[in-house]
Amino acid sequence: AQTVTQSQPEMSVQEAETVTLSCTYDTSESDYYLFWYKQPPSRQMILVIRQEAYKQQNATENRFSVNFQKAAKSFSLKISDSQLGDAAMYFCAYRSTPLVFGKGTRLSVIA
Amino acid sequence: DAGVIQSPRHEVTEMGQEVTLRCKPISGHDYLFWYRQTMMRGLELLIYFNNNVPIDDSGMPEDRFSAKMPNASFSTLKIQPSEPRDSAVYFCASSTQVTVPHFGDGTRLSIL
Secondary structure (H helix, E strand, C coil): CCEEECCCCEEEEECCCCEEECCEEECCCCCCEEEEEEECCCCCCEEEEEEECCCCCCCEECCEEEEEECCCCEEEEEECCCCHHHCEEEEEEEECCCEEECCCEEEEEEC | CCCCEEECCEEEECCCCCEEEEEECCCCCCEEEEEEEECCCEEEEEEEEECCEEEECCCCCCCCEEEEEEECCEEEEEECCCCHHHCEEEEEEEECCCCCCEECCCEEEEEC
């Protein structure tokens, strides 16, 4: 069975600084998707970024980017120029079908 | 695109009562997922459907939980009888095989 591990239960970052959230996963499959979701206090699950395993290029969405290391089964999220609105729970997820989630990392942004 | 619609948004009921949570997936999505979120266990998959057929219900905690999908536009998750330990946020999500799963806003369930 696939597993997803987020080893940082909590992280904090100064506004305008950069932070990296870690995620590792375990799978025997070669074709899959990886996601980062953001859950603010409103509890909505908001997709931040996705990565297809067959693509070597790291995905980027504005201030959000990933470092995808397929051989190491690592999928970290980098947030640049952190903003107060980035404060939330962040979940790493693996998908063949269905989604398997990590336990999450609570990110605080300090003004 | 109306998104995944869940109802009710909040439910408070007494132990022993029947609880029914509802979900309307995005039109055209053939996968539907039910998740439960708690502080202790995080996000757990309860069950998922493909083309209205349950594919994996191994996450359903016990016989008190049941889920149905009578058609492509509606699913229910029922708890009977409910217990305080069932208190959680329940999410429904839908997708196709290749699209990103979209989540509803969740139902916060409190069993007193």
